[in-house]
Amino acid sequence: xxEFTPIDFHARRRKIAASVRxxxxxxxxxxxxxxxxxxxxxxxxxRGAVIVTANGDxxxxxxxxxxxxxxxxxxxxxxxxxxxxDFTRAIAQKLDEMGLSGGRIGIDLSxxxxxxxxxxxxxxxxxxxxxxxxxxxxIQNGVKLLDDxxxxxxAAEIERLxxxxxxxxxxxxxxxxxxxxxxxxxxxxxxxxxxxxxxxxTWAWALTGGTEVGSGRxxxxxxxxxxxxxxxxxxxxxxxxxxxxxxxDLYLADSSxxxxxGKPTSQQQGMIDCWEExxxxxxxxxxxxxxxxxxxxxxxxxxxxxxxxxYCLPTFGHGxxxxxxxxxxINLRSEDVVQANMVVALGTHLYVPEVGGMxxxxxxxxxxxxxxxxxxxxxxxxxx
Numbered sequence: 196x197x198e199f200t201p202i203d204f205h206a207r208r209r210k211i212a213a214s215v216r217x218x219x220x221x222x223x224x225x226x227x228x229x230x231x232x233x234x235x236x237x238x239x240x241x242r243g244a245v246i247v248t249a250n251g252d253x254x255x256x257x258x259x260x261x262x263x264x265x266x267x268x269x270x271x272x273x274x275x276x277x278x279x280x281d282f283t284r285a286i287a288q289k290l291d292e293m294g295l296s297g298g299r300i301g302i303d304l305s306x307x308x309x310x311x312x313x314x315x316x317x318x319x320x321x322x323x324x325x326x327x328x329x330x331x332x333x334i335q336n337g338v339k340l341l342d343d344x345x346x347x348x349x350a351a352e353i354e355r356l357x358x359x360x361x362x363x364x365x366x367x368x369x370x371x372x373x374x375x376x377x378x379x380x381x382x383x384x385x386x387x388x389x390x391x392x393x394x395x396x397t398w399a400w401a402l403t404g405g406t407e408v409g410s411g412r413x414x415x416x417x418x419x420x421x422x423x424x425x426x427x428x429x430x431x432x433x434x435x436x437x438x439x440x441x442x443x444d445l446y447l448a449d450s451s452x453x454x455x456x457g458k459p460t461s462q463q464q465g466m467i468d469c470w471e472e473x474x475x476x477x478x479x480x481x482x483x484x485x486x487x488x489x490x491x492x493x494x495x496x497x498x499x500x501x502x503x504x505x506y507c508l509p510t511f512g513h514g515x516x517x518x519x520x521x522x523x524x525i526n527l528r529s530e531d532v533v534q535a536n537m538v539v540a541l542g543t544h545l546y547v548p549e550v551g552g553m554x555x556x557x558x559x560x561x562x563x564x565x566x567x568x569x570x571x572x573x574x575x576x577x578x579x
Contacts, residue, residue, distance in 0.1 A: 199358075199444055200351040204236050204270040207344075208253040214340045216249040221298030223247045223340040224286060227315040229518030230303070230341045231255075232445040237269035238398070242282050242315075246289060254293070256285045283321050287328035296329050301337015306520070308528040309513075313520035314402065342522050346514070347536045353560060355446035356515060356538050358395065360558040360569035362441045363450035366391040367572050370408070370437040374454055374579050377428050380408040383437070384424035391441040400440030400447055400519060407438035407451075414552040418508060420544060432457035434551035435579075440519070448569075449519045449540035451556035453576045463551060467576050469501035470545045470553045474574050477511055477541055481559060481566035487529040494543065503545060512542035515558060537561040538569070 211234065215223045224246050225231065231239040234247070235255065243257035257265055259276035266272055277285035290296050302325070303316050317325075325334060348356065369390035373383045384406045388399060391406070399405040409422025411433040416422075422436050429435060438451035459467060473494050480490045491511055498507040511525040515538045523531040523539060541559045546552035553576065558569040568574070 200354055202236065202349070202351045204234065208234055208247060209251055210344045211247045211341060212249060212251040212253075214344050215247060215301065218301070218340055219299065220301045220335075220337065220340065221249055222290065222293070222295050223301045223337050224290075225303055225337075225341055226317055227303045227313050227341070227518065229313060229315070229345065229516065229521055231315065232517035233341070233345060235265065235269040235272050236445070237265045237272065238445060239265060244282075244286050246286070246293070248293060248295065252293060254289055256282070256289055283324040283328060287325065290329065290332070297331035299333040299335065300329070301335055301340045303338055304336040306338055308526065308530070309520065309524050311520050313518060345516055346522055346531070347534060348516065348538050352446065352516060353536070353538065355444050356448070356558060356560070357569050359441055359443040359446050359448035360450065362391055362394050362396050362443060363439050363448040363558070364570050364572050365394045366396075366406075366439045366441060367437060367450060367452060370439075371454055371577055371579060374429060374435050374456055376431050376456070379426050379428055380410055380413075380424040381426055383429070383435075384408045387437065387439055391439065395443050396441030398442040400442060400449070403438070403440075405440065407436065409436040410434070411551070412549055415546050415548050415550055416552070417506070417546055417548050419546050419552070420508070420554065429456060432459070434463070434553060436552065436554050438554065438556060445517050447515055447517070447519050448558050449515060449556045450558060450570060451554040452572055452574060453553040453555075454579055455576050456579045465501070466503065466545060466547060466550070466553065469498065469503050470543060470555075471575050472501075473497045473507075473545075474543045474555055477543060478559065478566045478574070481533055481539070481541065481561055483533055483535045483561060483563060485533045487523055487525055487531050487533060488527045490533065491525060491527050491529075498545070503547075506545055506547045508542075508544035510542065510544075512540050512556070514538065515540050533561055535561055535563050541566070
């Protein structure tokens with residue numbers, strides 16, 4: 196793995212502090228994995244929080260039984276530890292020590308416009324506990340305090356995302372070579388995961404089953420976006436979904452490009468033609484200045500023209516960075532406008548029950564000229 200440009204984590208913390216000040220908050224308490232990774236420089240899979248104040252202080256609260264590793268692998272990470280069910284109590288005590296127990300506090304409460312819950316979002320019991328422990332505090336949703344900063348990627352972030360996409364290319368190639376009649380989906384997933392790990396990935400984003408492989412009728416669940424690999428054997432004349440989530444230096448690639456084993460029927464070929472036209476339309480319109488809902492409408496119009504609206508998803512991807520549950524959410528409810536240096540996992544989904552399905556998850560960098568593919572693998576159906 197190549198050497199990456201160092202990230203200035205102190206500068207990042209200052210940016211979040213400025214975001215907190217500008218929004219009129221006294222502190223941001225971030226519990227999402229996205230923020231923990233973004234501000235610590237260490238892999239933090241367990242329950243934790245980062246507290247960034249308006250005046251620039253940055254403190255972490257983290258599970259004691261993993262904290263010594265974080266202190267060693269993170270960048271100047273000041274940690275208060277907790278055990279058992281004392282997470283919210285530790286946060287409240289830290290805020291009290293910092294003189295903020297009666298302040299306006301932003302927390303990771305909800306992501307407007309997204310159906311999925313980002314890893315680490317505050318749960319209901321924790322919210323109620325914080326309200327009880329901090330009766331004088333004004334606790335509000337603070338996801339934008341972090342997301343507005345993370346939305347536009349630094350050059351060092353793009354460097355890591357580009358390399359993660361390179362690893363996804365290698366993993367996809369390994370998966371495509373492993374697809375043949377009679378092989379199990381699990382076996383293909385193993386080939387992908389080995390290739391990813393051998394080339395620098397240190398984790399397979401686990402929310403959807405890690406490395407996903409689905410084949411045949413398992414690709415065609417109506418509106419179905421999850422195919423954890425199973426012991427099903429792949430057969431001739433089937434779609435195969437390969438969905439990879441490698442992580443490199445805390446940055447994710449989310450990559451799914453369809454494979455077809457054999458020869459498609461006329462109905463399947465019609466689906467392929469439609470899907471590839473939608474993909475091209477979405478990439479063409481990911482240009483700075485375009486409101487994301489207007490881009491989405493153009494993709495939906497292609498599905499409608501092909502008579503496949505009932506089988507598509509009205510959502511076309513999400514942001515990429517230290518998490519894949521982050522803005523911009525590419526759907527009709529998005530309030531974002533396409534901007535240069537956004538990085539997205541551009542999606543296109545088409546699933547016809549009993550016939551098959553195709554999924555695109557494609558790392559794309561927005562430049563001043565439009566969308567730049569971070570993978571070399573073309574976003575089309577690949578025939579085996």
